[in-house]
Amino acid sequence: MVRIRLQRHGRKRAPFYHIVAADSRKKRDGRVIERLGRYNPVATPATVAVDTERVMYWIKTGAQPSETVERLLRNEGIYYRLHLERWKKSPEEIEAAVSSWKEEKAAKAGSTVSNKEAKKAAIAAEEEAFQAEQKKRAEEEAKKAEEARIAKEKADAEAKAAAEAAKAEAEAAPDTAAEADAPAEETGDAPAEETKSE
Known part of the structure; x- marks a missing residue:
């Protein structure tokens, strides 16, 4: 069975991948049937370059993409193109629909945080x-x-x-106390008791 999958290249901590059509029984980095594109996850943002016509040909002939490749192809609009072809749209209509879809997606990606x-x-x-x-x-x-x-x-x-x-109050209080303690002034009148005793 033919698989569309990633083939690792590059060096340690700086990988890039070829998108290839290969026999599923072969090793990951072994012999390939056809090289279909390139994927660089290290770049900012990650870059994907795909030969759309050849990828669509292999999918139509029954090749099964790996999960990662399927996600990349969906993001590139390959499956949307296949969907529009099944609905018998003309190539011009397909191109217009895919380009508007990509513009909407880019606008949404720019607005999201x-x-x-x-x-x-x-x-x-x-x-x-x-x-x-x-x-x-x-x-x-x-x-x-x-x-x-x-x-x-x-x-x-x-x-x-x-x-x-x-x-x-304390200063005023001694004056009143002194007045109370002072002896009564003598007046010309004798006390009543003294007059009685005489």
Whole structure:
């Protein structure tokens, strides 16, 4: 059975692959029937170059693509072309439909966010929320400290006023006590008791 699969080339940690039609009983890097394209996963973004007509020929004759190759061919629109051919579309209609499909796919890929970017955005949002929470907490603590300072100043002022009032009362109190202790001034009148005894 003929398989459409990847054949590894390149060096260690820098692979690229040929997309080949080969006998399924042969080794991965063994003899091939036909080379159909090239795939480079290391490039950014990954590049795929496929001979569309030959790939479609092999699929029509019953060649089975591997899972990875099938995914690559779907992304290139090969299966969409086969679908349109089955519906008896003209080559012009097929080309127009596939090109519009690729444009929509590229626009969608440009608008979507990669997992890495999404994680980075989530971390940034979390950091921003944490900073906002810290700022809010610091403002609340500063407000509480200011309220405590004002309350302390008020209490100190009240205590000072109370001390001054007590001091003023204490200064006034000896004068009244001295007046109470002073002997009564002698007047010309004799006491009533003395007059009786005479």
